[in-house]
Amino acid sequence: MLTLERLEIVQDDFCLTADLSVPTGARVAVIGPSGAGKSTLLAAIAGFLKPGSGKILWDGVDLADLPPGERPLSLLFQDNNLFPHLSAAENVGLGLRSDLRLSSSQKEAVSNTLERVGLKGFGNRKPAALSGGQIARVALARMILRQKPLVLLDEPFGALGPALKGEMLTLLADLLDETGATLLMVSHDPDDAVRISSQTILVAEGIAHPPIDTATLFANPPDALKRYLG
């Protein structure tokens, strides 16, 4: 379970507070107007920002002293999820060993995972030779291999067309079924929230509200959400 305990993130004149918890295995959308602090919230959980006060706990363990690479989570960004000078297989392999000195069984795991996301035979290609959808698949493959219990997605499919995005969300849902990981996904598209997540965290006006049932939220939106949805 992810717990944000009276968390306060301060950046210059921006302030975001959160006091909530996300049960293990839940799929939670994070929505809200742009600039509200959705990405900032994820960055704090991932360890890129030091909170002003409060705690971030995973299964009761305080994450404060763990550097980003050692936290029990995988993070996909909006873009730059792959290193352009490394091949797809190398990018995925980084999920197993950050120095890329892979054993032959690890190499096999890499190619199996690439096959799992539908990229059999694409291992030697560099990102420049892959489409946007394929790049997202490579990033998902690395996410699977890292086997972290918490997955943070910061609009990684934002630049894809609607059909492709739907495809990715389906693949993501399947992968989460297999791994049982907990998901926190930032999106500015309410449809995404409905589609993949049972619960939604609304980030607006300096507060990250506790997750509530997605259907209920949209059936009876609070004022802040109404203004955002227009």
Added chain:
Amino acid sequence: MAKRLVPIKPVYGLGAVSAALILLLTLGTLAAVVTRAEGVSALRPADWAALRFTLWQAFLSASLSVLLAVPVARALARRQFFGRSALVTLLGAPFILPVIVAVLGLLAVFGRSGILSTMLGWVGLPPVHIYGLHGVVLAHVFFNIPLATRLILQGWLAIPAERFRLAASLGFDNADIQRVLEWPMLRAVVPGIFMVIFLLCMTSFAVVLALGGGPKATTLELAIYQAFRFDFDLGKAALLAVIQFGLCAVVAVIAWRVATPAGMGAGLDRTVERWDTSNPVLRAQDFTVLVFAKLFLLTPLVVIFLKGAGAVWTLPDVVWWSAFRSVLVALGSAALAISLALSLALLAVKLGQKRTAGFVEGFGYLTIAASPLVVGTGLFIMIFPFARPSDLALPVTAIVNAAMSLPFALRALSPALRDIENDFGRLADSLGLSGWSRMRLLILPRMRRPLGFAAGLAAALSMGDLGVIALFADPESATLPLQMFRLMTAYRMGDAAGAALVLLALSLCLFWVFDRGGRVDADT
């Protein structure tokens, strides 16, 4: 302000070591020199003359370079013609052109028995005198017109095209545009460029060694060399070194405060569309300016080529050995310059906060104020109690050259490293990519281009350097530029031209190999 959680890894300790080494090389050597200085009372009239000459020739050189560069830059900014981009590239070449090679070329054109004097003889005029103030300023102008032209051209191209369109729609003629658009731009960029060239001319050594000298044309830099090499008067050398360092520091600070012209300048390969310059007088003016610029810059090099090509095959072995030593020094110096620059840049990026990062990078630019001969003198004083300095001539030369290339290397690497951290720093952090893995898998592959460029620059600068080596070397440890200078002073001009050609070819080759190596198959 939220702080980064990622701890500083030991690899960044290298940055601290580099910073310390640079402090030792600049302020440390200066301190070593100061312990030997005798006090201001020891300044004799000749030293005051050297001080005056240093400032006067630097002032003349910088003024002439800028004045002559303005029309060339203007012509390049508003004319599109065949060979324009080649000319712009050529303007970058003096940076890696060995000074002593250019001096030999200038002697062949402007010297007593050079092309110009011969032509003057045909119409009954006396030959020109190149030694002394004339020659020093001529050579400095030769080197700095290209630099000034490139920097002023950047200023011209930085005027937004919309302004020229607006001016055209308002019916401005050429004079209006000069008044409203071009003069304000020149007023903004020229002072900074003037100060940079002033500083370069103040610390220039090889030019003054070859073309200056004597009571009327000795700079502080040359006086340090003479006090050290001929009189073996360490106290005197030390005193002059302190004055030179102080002067350079003051000028460097002024140059930095006035304005810092931006870097090596990418994107000079375009012109701005103009509607006010089609009149035939302006066309003829630009044409003439460009022809003279090309003649002035290319003739000395062509002459070297013509004279040297025949002599290369009969060069004595000693020249080839010195060439071999020079290549080794250049490679060592490039490796050191890159290590210093990279570790400093890593530390600066890691520290993040503007003030501390600027402070760390500032160490790298400290070497601008330090003249190579001051550093060399200081190192000599430090080494003297332990070893014979001439035994260490080559390593010391490589180290001093590396320190001198450092500002340029830092300028190429720092922004690239910042971009990498901005684009991929978080991804690398989230994957736990740190230490040597981060270096090997992220930083080095993504920095190949600037690394290649900086290494090429450092190698070429070191290859052509005739500075500190002149202080230390005995005949067995001469580098190629020094060997070439010895041939010149022995009036073996044919061999000197051959050596010059070899030196030029090796400098360009080193630059090309590294720069090319950084580009081939680079995924950036």
